[in-house]
Each structure stands twice: as structure tokens, then as C-alpha cells.
Amino acid sequence: MDAVTVTDLVVDRGKRRVLPGLTFAVPEGQVTGLLGPSGSGKSTLMRAIVGVQRVRSGTVDVLGHPAGSPALRSRVGYVTQAPSVYGDLTVRENARYFAALYGRGTGEADAAVADVGLREAAGQLVADLSGGQRGRASLACALVGAPEVLVLDEPTVGLDPVLRVELWDMFHALARAGTTLVVSSHVMDEAARCDRLLLLRDGALLADTTPAQLRSDGRSHDLEEAFLNVVRAREGVPA
Amino acid sequence: MSATRHLTAGLTLATTTRVLRQLRHDHRTIAMMLVLPSLLLGLLYLLWRDVPTVPGQPDTFDRVGLTMLGVFPFVVMFLVTSIAMLRERTSGTLERLLTTPLSRLDLLLGYGLAFGLAAALQAIGTVTVATTLYDLDVAGSLWLVVLIAVVDAVLGVALGLLASAFARSEFQAVQLMPVVVLPHFFLCGLLVPREQMAGWLQAISDALPLTYAVEALREVGRSVEATGTMWTDVGIVSGAALLALALAAATLRRRTD
Numbered sequence: 001m002d003a004v005t006v007t008d009l010v011v012d013r014g015k016r017r018v019l020p021g022l023t024f025a026v027p028e029g030q031v032t033g034l035l036g037p038s039g040s041g042k043s044t045l046m047r048a049i050v051g052v053q054r055v056r057s058g059t060v061d062v063l064g065h066p067a068g069s070p071a072l073r074s075r076v077g078y079v080t081q082a083p084s085v086y087g088d089l090t091v092r093e094n095a096r097y098f099a100a101l102y103g104r105g106t107g108e109a110d111a112a113v114a115d116v117g118l119r120e121a122a123g124q125l126v127a128d129l130s131g132g133q134r135g136r137a138s139l140a141c142a143l144v145g146a147p148e149v150l151v152l153d154e155p156t157v158g159l160d161p162v163l164r165v166e167l168w169d170m171f172h173a174l175a176r177a178g179t180t181l182v183v184s185s186h187v188m189d190e191a192a193r194c195d196r197l198l199l200l201r202d203g204a205l206l207a208d209t210t211p212a213q214l215r216s217d218g219r220s221h222d223l224e225e226a227f228l229n230v231v232r233a234r235e236g237v238p239a
Numbered sequence: 240m241s242a243t244r245h246l247t248a249g250l251t252l253a254t255t256t257r258v259l260r261q262l263r264h265d266h267r268t269i270a271m272m273l274v275l276p277s278l279l280l281g282l283l284y285l286l287w288r289d290v291p292t293v294p295g296q297p298d299t300f301d302r303v304g305l306t307m308l309g310v311f312p313f314v315v316m317f318l319v320t321s322i323a324m325l326r327e328r329t330s331g332t333l334e335r336l337l338t339t340p341l342s343r344l345d346l347l348l349g350y351g352l353a354f355g356l357a358a359a360l361q362a363i364g365t366v367t368v369a370t371t372l373y374d375l376d377v378a379g380s381l382w383l384v385v386l387i388a389v390v391d392a393v394l395g396v397a398l399g400l401l402a403s404a405f406a407r408s409e410f411q412a413v414q415l416m417p418v419v420v421l422p423h424f425f426l427c428g429l430l431v432p433r434e435q436m437a438g439w440l441q442a443i444s445d446a447l448p449l450t451y452a453v454e455a456l457r458e459v460g461r462s463v464e465a466t467g468t469m470w471t472d473v474g475i476v477s478g479a480a481l482l483a484l485a486l487a488a489a490t491l492r493r494r495t496d
Contacts, residue, residue, distance in 0.1 A: 084331030
């Protein structure tokens with residue numbers, strides 16, 4: 001079953017057409033990576049999936065409902081690229097507030113804080129944390145709702161490699177438990193960690209594939225190079 | 240999508256708690272909220288202390304001081320909430336909240352409750368200081384003064400939330416304060432009695448909710464028992480606050496460009 005279905009999605013921001021007509025589906029219970037350079041429309045697409053982006057035409061359905069419908073609000077979690085948590089609250093207070101909004105208790109809030117590795121920093125004000133810690137605090141505030149669909153905009157930017165691996169392990173653990181994850185990234189080495197890949201460039205979908213398929217299509221074991229080869233092949237440039 | 244989804248008391252209260260927790264971490268703001276109005280009122284007290292009063296006329300400070308008990312919470316809460324809401328918008332937390340089960344009215348009422356509570360503490364402090372240290376004479380119950388101050392504060396909160404929709408930056412938000420607050424203050428009847436205003440100014444004064452708050456305070460100031468006029472005024476100010484909250488909810492767009 002597909003958790004997210006996007007059909008002919010067109011989005012304009014100001015006078016600029018950011019997404020000129022996208023169609024794809026995101027399978028349930030997998031980690032789908034949304035990859036592309038900065039400015040390719042990843043964040044806009046994610047905002048459309050959580051239902052906060054004004055769309056010009058086309059449809060976005062999540063778990064069988066139109067994106068953003070009230071029925072989805074406790075079932076879809078969203079973590080923006082810039083950490084959107086309250087700097088003047090502690091990590092624990094932030095998690096407990098979002099827990100309350102999702103109808104969960106303080107126990108779940110504390111567990112989510114521990115899950116992102118912030119147990120020791122739980123009593124600190126978010127404003128006093130490092131950028132990476134702030135991002136994880138923001139992630140905890142989405143995890144606390146135990147959403148069925150988790151949309152994460154560049155969740156691993158600026159994290160040390162050990163933490164990055166831990167987070168990716170957690171994403172896969174969530175997927176095994178049935179959660180659908182849509183994770184954006186602009187670094188291709190993260191593509192290898194995804195079950196499925198959506199390659200975005202200038203708002204257009206270059207490929208809806210898997211890491212293994214991309215390696216074979218791009219005739220390279222290196223995903224970055226494979227991606228480049230696919231782009232060149234599309235544009236008729238000899239590799 | 241309906242403009243105001245069903246309200247959930249739990250989510251409103253969770254938001255109130257969250258806003259109060261944010262305040263609690265900001266000791267300087269708490270100190271300023273609680274102490275500054277009393278200090279400013281003291282300045283007014285000293286200003287008029289040595290000015291002889293006209294026999295048969297009420298003491299000037301009694302009149303001005305009482306009015307200011309309504310003006311302070313209105314101004315302070317307008318400023319604090321318009322900045323707080325702007326921060327929700329610019330930090331991305333607003334967009335995030337709108338993807339959660341929290342409804343827009345839950346959010347705004349949560350703010351109204353939190354700052355209304357802060358205003359109650361502020362009013363209790365200011366009224367106590369004014370009536371003991373500054374000999375402010377109030378014929379009616381001091382609790383009614385506190386009540387009017389709180390209703391006024393909620394009006395300030397509601398207008399502040401609404402105003403934040405028209406500001407893109409904190410610079411702009413701060414400048415909206417005089418635009419909204421000063422006309423209320425000029426025309427509320429403190430500087431020039433309302434009867435002496437030009438007809439069209441009186442009409443504007445009639446349309447500004449602070450006018451009714453000031454009238455209510457005067458009623459408490461001169462009559463021992465709560466008057467019908469006072470309750471009508473309190474009702475009008477509360478109604479205006481609710482209207483501003485509803486308008487603010489309408490300006491909160493879930494989907495943006």
C-alpha cells in the first residue's frame with residue numbers, strides 16, 4: 001500500500017513555478033529519501049505532503065486523506081529544516097508540550113528525548129544547545145506523537161557521523177515497526193541508507209528508484225556518480 | 240477546512256501552560272511586567288502630588304491613576320503578545336503547530352488565558368501599590384478594578400495577536416503598537432472629556448473598546464456598588480476581545496506560499 005500519493009502536483013511560490021507537475025507514490029513502512037540539490041523543491045514538496053503549502057493544482061493524499069486534513073493531524077509528523085522548537089523552553093518542556101498536543105503523556109515525552117540522545121540535556125534550554133542538538137530536540141517533538149507518517153526535512157545536517165548513523169538506525173527501526181518515513185537530504189551518501197529514492201532536480205522528478213537500481217542505471221557503484229550519469233543521460237550530455 | 244475546528248480544552252490549557260513556562264524562564268520580563276506599571280504610576284503620583292486641587296473637583300491623580308490601571312495592561316499585553324506571536328511565525332513553530340491536532344482557536348485562547356493570568360497578577364500588584372502607597376481613592380471594590388484590568392489585558396492580547404498578522408518583522412510589530420494603542424489612549428476620554436470632542440472624534444471614540452474600559456473604571460471609582468453601566472462596559476470590552484480573537488484566528492493561514 002502507498003502511504004503518500006502525489007498526482008500532477010503544481011506549486012508556485014511567488015511568480016516562480018517550483019514544482020511543475022509531480023506524480024509519484026511513497027510506499028508504506030519504508031524509508032523514502034528525497035534527494036536533490038538545495039533549491040530543487042524538496043522542502044516545498046514536504047510542506048505539500050504535510051498540508052501547509054498552498055498548491056496550484058494536483059492532489060496530495062496521505063493515508064487515504066487529502067494532505068493536511070484534520071484526520072491526519074495526529075497521524076503525520078513533520079520536522080522542518082530549521083529546528084522549530086521553543087528556544088526559551090527546556091528540551092523536556094518542549095517534548096511535553098508537543099506530547100500533550102498529540103494526546104500523549106510525560107512518559108512518552110521523556111522517552112522521545114532519550115531516543116534522540118538528549119537525555120543528559122533534557123533540562124537545558126533549547127537556546128543554549130548546539131545546532132545539532134537543537135535539530136534533535138525538534139525531532140523528538142515529532143517522534144513523541146508516534147506518527148504513522150514522518151516527514152523529515154534534512155534531519156541529519158551538521159550532526160557528527162556517529163549520531164548520524166544512530167539516527168538512521170532509528171529511522172529504519174521505525175520503518176520496521178510500520179512507520180512511513182520521507183527523509184530529505186542533499187548529500188548522496190545518505191541515499192544509500194534509504195529503501196527508495198526520489199531524485200529531484202529543478203522541481204522535476206529525475207528518478208523514482210532504489211539505491212541498487214540507481215547504481216545499475218548510472219553504471220557506477222558510487223551513488224553520486226551514478227546520479228550524475230543519470231542526469232547527463234537525461235540531458236543528452238555524454239558521460 | 241473549517242476556520243475553527245472544535246475546541247479542545249486540554250490543548251488550550253497545554254498551550255497556556257507552555258506560554259507561562261516560557262515566561263517563567265524569562266525572569267527579567269516577569270519583573271518588568273509586575274513592577275514597571277507600579278513605578279510609572281508612582282511617577283504620575285509624584286507629578287500631581289503638589290498641584291493644588293480645585294475645591295469640589297476630584298483629585299487629578301485619582302482620575303488619571305485609575306484610568307492608567309486600565310491602560311497599562313492593555314499596552315503591555317498588546318506588545319508582549321504581538322512579539323510572541325511574531326516569534327511563533329518566524330521560528331517555524333507556528334507552521335509546525337498547524338500540522339498538529341491543535342486548532343487555531345486553541346492556540347489563540349491559550350495565549351489569551353496565559354497573558355490574562357499574568358495580567359491578573361500585574362493588576363493585583365499595581366492596585367495594591369496604588370491604593371496604599373499612592374493613596375488612590377476608589378469608592379467601589381478593588382476586585383472590580385482587577386477584573387477590568389484583566390479584561391483590558393485580554394483585549395490587548397487579542398489585538399496584539401491580530402496585529403502580528405500584519406507585521407513581517409519585529410521592527411514592524413513594535414511600530415504597530417503606537418498605531419493601535421495611541422488612538423485608543425488619545426480618545427478614551429482621559430485627555431479631553433468625551434462630551435467636549437468633535438462629533439466625528441466622539442464617533443471614533445465610541446468605536447474604540449478602551450473607551451468602555453475607562454468608563455467602567457470611572458464607575459468603580461465613584462460608586463460603592465457595581466453599576467449597570469460598568470457591567471455593560473465590561474461586556475462590550477469582552478465582546479471586542481472575542482471579536483479580535485476570532486479575526487486573528489481567521490488571519491492564521493494553515494496553507495501559505
